[in-house]
Amino acid sequence: MNKVVVDTLVRSRLDNLNSAMELCDESGVTLGYFVPASDRERALYKWVQESVADKELQSAFEEPGEYTIEEVLAELKDK
Numbered sequence: 001m002n003k004v005v006v007d008t009l010v011r012s013r014l015d016n017l018n019s020a021m022e023l024c025d026e027s028g029v030t031l032g033y034f035v036p037a038s039d040r041e042r043a044l045y046k047w048v049q050e051s052v053a054d055k056e057l058q059s060a061f062e063e064p065g066e067y068t069i070e071e072v073l074a075e076l077k078d079k
Helices: 008-014 037-051 054-062 069-078
Strands: 021-024 030-034
Touching: none
Parallel strands: none
Antiparallel strands: 021 030
8 A cells, every 4th residue: 555645734624523534626626535544443453353154263273283484485385
């Protein structure tokens, strides 16, 4: 992900936001969307919770054994 450093004026306009905001240029063309970090984290957690079934989590916890990072990397290389 690219990073843009904003100046003090833009920062002051973005502070204290509690929801997403559409960013437009002077002519009204949409440049993109700003989502406060707290909203993004909440959305990611919600997505994970909805995407992974409780049975899958329980199954993962019940799997025997542990793996070193070297073993994981070797397994991934083989695929």
